[in-house]
Amino acid sequence: MAARLVRRVVRSAGLERSLVLVCPVSRTYGSVAARAPQMAPAKEVQADDEKILTEPLKHSDFFHLAELFTLKDLFDARVHLGHKRGCRHRLMEPYLYGCRLEQDILDLERTVEHLQVALNFTAHVAYRGGIILFVSRNRQHAHLVESTARACGEYAHTRYWHGGLLTNGHVQYGLGTRLPDLLVFFSTLNTVFQQHVAIRDAAKMNIPTVGIVDSDCNPSLVTYPVPGNDDSPAALELYCRLFRLTVNRAKDKRRQVELLYQLKGKDEARQ
Amino acid sequence: MAGSRLEKLGTVFTRIRNLMRAGVLKEADRPIWYDVYAAFPPKKEPVYQKPMGRFRKVEDNVQEILYKEDVIRAKFFEIYGNGPRAFDLTKANFVSTSQRFLEKYQELEKAANLSEEALLEETGKALLAEGLILRRRTGGFGMAVQTSDSSVSTDTENQRPVLEMKLKDMLEERQNVMSSLPQSSDKENIPSQSTPSA
Numbered sequence: 209m210a211a212r213l214v215r216r217v218v219r220s221a222g223l224e225r226s227l228v229l230v231c232p233v234s235r236t237y238g239s240v241a242a243r244a245p246q247m248a249p250a251k252e253v254q255a256d257d258e259k260i261l262t263e264p265l266k267h268s269d270f271f272h273l274a275e276l277f278t279l280k281d282l283f284d285a286r287v288h289l290g291h292k293r294g295c296r297h298r299l300m301e302p303y304l305y306g307c308r309l310e311q312d313i314l315d316l317e318r319t320v321e322h323l324q325v326a327l328n329f330t331a332h333v334a335y336r337g338g339i340i341l342f343v344s345r346n347r348q349h350a351h352l353v354e355s356t357a358r359a360c361g362e363y364a365h366t367r368y369w370h371g372g373l374l375t376n377g378h379v380q381y382g383l384g385t386r387l388p389d390l391l392v393f394f395s396t397l398n399t400v401f402q403q404h405v406a407i408r409d410a411a412k413m414n415i416p417t418v419g420i421v422d423s424d425c426n427p428s429l430v431t432y433p434v435p436g437n438d439d440s441p442a443a444l445e446l447y448c449r450l451f452r453l454t455v456n457r458a459k460d461k462r463r464q465v466e467l468l469y470q471l472k473g474k475d476e477a478r479q
Numbered sequence: 480m481a482g483s484r485l486e487k488l489g490t491v492f493t494r495i496r497n498l499m500r501a502g503v504l505k506e507a508d509r510p511i512w513y514d515v516y517a518a519f520p521p522k523k524e525p526v527y528q529k530p531m532g533r534f535r536k537v538e539d540n541v542q543e544i545l546y547k548e549d550v551i552r553a554k555f556f557e558i559y560g561n562g563p564r565a566f567d568l569t570k571a572n573f574v575s576t577s578q579r580f581l582e583k584y585q586e587l588e589k590a591a592n593l594s595e596e597a598l599l600e601e602t603g604k605a606l607l608a609e610g611l612i613l614r615r616r617t618g619g620f621g622m623a624v625q626t627s628d629s630s631v632s633t634d635t636e637n638q639r640p641v642l643e644m645k646l647k648d649m650l651e652e653r654q655n656v657m658s659s660l661p662q663s664s665d666k667e668n669i670p671s672q673s674t675p676s677a
Binding site (some may be wrong): 304305408426432433 | 482483484485486490491492494495510511512514515516518519521522523525526527528531537539540541542543544571
């Protein structure tokens, strides 16, 4: 592909700023889906391109993500365990099943629904070649999140979030920087138990977010919240595995579909 | 590309949609996720919720998770404290001491028609017969308090030898009860000591 963007894994250290992908082609201010071909494409190719993008949206579960997990898997990974009653956020009350001996228990039936919707959205964004940034400020799982991002060919940011990363990207990283198309939070809180700045910044920059919200988190600004435990290593491993499988499936599907249309085009040209 | 940084006004989707309606953002320049959001919207619109005022009454709408068996568990912990064996949470189907007590209690409740205190005692004896030794909690009150009252001090002095005697008596009593059971036709057949517990 002429305009294929080179992907690099974000290397974010304590002092270095994180690197954001630079769009090499256009100088237009944040032209996101621009492919900028050298010559005008043929009408059939255009129709095919549109078809590639619109067809998957007609199916409710195009990537068969429902088979990736069950409610029992979530229970075994201790996703239903929340924090103590005193830490509860009032906006998380609809997602709670109850309170057992002062510990909040999240309703796994709701979690399953929300997780399906969130994974489906992530898959479609990955299918369309969107950039996904995994964010987590939980130091225990920083390495896991970074290796998950590397495994899917996407990006991660698990260090201190410098203020203008999204909102001042064009000044800090130069004109024409391409910002992520989706932010996935494995924990929406930072190290001082306040909401991560990136949630508000993503909303400001009109970037949708998928976030695992625990019983002490604020789910209001997260586009696709997933009520679940964000502290147990078992739960985090499950989430990382699910997101990695989703993104890889979506990208493989895209390559498959493109190959299919290419072959179809060749066949038609021959005939 | 036109943008709107008002995160407290509407959702990400409505802002982009309105920019397109206003003609500021071209259809061709719409973000990648726009069509996906339109096809698969979230269950609840991600609108910004204002934080509540500081001096509002906090209502607790979340129900407590309590079971009928919790009463029995509470009694167990009151009498025996934590029990001899710690909880092993690494195993998925681990049966703790309190769980065994509970199951035995429920068996005996179905079998015989006794009062609550009698049932608790019977369960303790039954578990002892199965080989699970439960030590009654001596409690913080009896041992720690040092009074000049002679009756209290003698009680605490004699408590331990009395306890030990009681255990042996209980065991003998239990064995007698077990041996006499097959003769009584009214009661259900409680498995004898020789058969291993399942």
